[in-house]
Amino acid sequence: MVRVGFYDDPAFREHDAGLGHPERPERVDALVGGLADAGLADALTRFPARPATSAELLRVHTEEHVARVASSRGRTLRFDPDTQAGPRSYEAALLAAGAVADAVDRVLEGEIDRALLAVRPPGHHALADRAMGFCLFNNVAVGAAHALFRGLARVMIVDFDVHHGNGTQDIFYDDPRVLYLSSHAFPFYPGTGSLDEVGEGRGHGFTVNLPMPAGLGDEDYARVYREIAEPIGRAFDPELVLVSAGFDAHRGDPLAGMDLTRRGYAELTEVCLAVAGGAARGRTVVALEGGYRLDAIAQAGAAVAEGLLGRGPAPLAWPSAGRIDPLLDAYRETYRPFWPCLAG
Ligand SMILES: [Zn+2]
Numbered sequence: 001m002v003r004v005g006f007y008d009d010p011a012f013r014e015h016d017a018g019l020g021h022p023e024r025p026e027r028v029d030a031l032v033g034g035l036a037d038a039g040l041a042d043a044l045t046r047f048p049a050r051p052a053t054s055a056e057l058l059r060v061h062t063e064e065h066v067a068r069v070a071s072s073r074g075r076t077l078r079f080d081p082d083t084q085a086g087p088r089s090y091e092a093a094l095l096a097a098g099a100v101a102d103a104v105d106r107v108l109e110g111e112i113d114r115a116l117l118a119v120r121p122p123g124h125h126a127l128a129d130r131a132m133g134f135c136l137f138n139n140v141a142v143g144a145a146h147a148l149f150r151g152l153a154r155v156m157i158v159d160f161d162v163h164h165g166n167g168t169q170d171i172f173y174d175d176p177r178v179l180y181l182s183s184h185a186f187p188f189y190p191g192t193g194s195l196d197e198v199g200e201g202r203g204h205g206f207t208v209n210l211p212m213p214a215g216l217g218d219e220d221y222a223r224v225y226r227e228i229a230e231p232i233g234r235a236f237d238p239e240l241v242l243v244s245a246g247f248d249a250h251r252g253d254p255l256a257g258m259d260l261t262r263r264g265y266a267e268l269t270e271v272c273l274a275v276a277g278g279a280a281r282g283r284t285v286v287a288l289e290g291g292y293r294l295d296a297i298a299q300a301g302a303a304v305a306e307g308l309l310g311r312g313p314a315p316l317a318w319p320s321a322g323r324i325d326p327l328l329d330a331y332r333e334t335y336r337p338f339w340p341c342l343a344g
Helices: 026-037 054-058 063-070 089-108 139-149 166-171 218-236 262-275 294-308 325-335
Strands: 004-007 044-047 077-080 083-085 114-117 155-159 178-185 207-212 240-245 284-288
Touching: 004 089, 004 294, 026 284, 026 294, 044 089, 054 063, 054 089, 054 139, 063 089, 083 089, 089 114, 089 139, 089 240, 089 284, 114 294, 139 155, 139 166, 139 240, 139 284, 155 218, 155 262, 166 178, 178 218, 207 218, 207 325, 218 262, 218 325, 240 262, 262 284, 262 294, 284 294
Parallel strands: 004 044, 004 114, 114 284, 155 178, 155 240, 178 207, 240 284
Antiparallel strands: 077 083
8 A cells, every 4th residue: 555645734824925925825725625525634644844954955055045034034024026935934934845855754764655745835936045936945956955865866856837947947957866857838937947958067958848838738738748758757767756746737727827637637646656666666755836726726636646645547548649749849859869768
């Protein structure tokens, strides 16, 4: 039986991004409620979040950035027009990053196989030296760096949030030990994530961006993930898969224009698990990023949890040709030099 951990903490609801901000505490309740409604809550093992240590944060952030976020304690501090910390946000951000590191510890120690984390604030836009795009600390990057620190040689980050995870990309841009793969709307916030961005130096080829036009749905995403992400991931053969799980590519999300449904998120989860089926021996840690429609977070979150628990729907036979063929050709042309598995 697959053992799946679940992380939640009251502090994740105490991060105040600002009045009327779409990144609101109810998002965590939506995810938790979706798991309960789907009858999954009892199948998950709950763990408390613990704060990230300063050593863990400093693996991916500068001292100045950590100090600046810490200085928001007890007050409101605005980092950019979209991103602010309230009086309890520093504590929440520490716990969000620490929860990912804790989940990495537990899966590496074999206590659990997989984990799902209902964390706030999100992380994937946070740069080494700057808060950005609702994100204070880069939770998943802290988790990946922690796994490397613990001796892993290959970690893959799959980021299916509808926005490009510019912070995560930037932190590992020249690092061949971390394969960062992102599907995202493009052009769109934050403006990065084009096919020209493939990593640099020794990390050349270890950043895989899959920019997408708006309006893609389950079938399109399934093809992108089955035909591009899965072969690259299997070829890299990570020892751990981390997932930046944003649910803002869901149909009806107020910030974006993609058309995924619960079925599509089930498919994305299956691809992440397939990639984790080699050297990772199933080890997969999934952290909440964006997603601003509450019922979509509930539905899509439940689909991800079902997948992690090995209770996902039977695979569908997705079409092998369609409107996104030119897009897939562009991906293959860009990444075939690095990943010969994409030939043919
Ligand atoms: Zn997003």
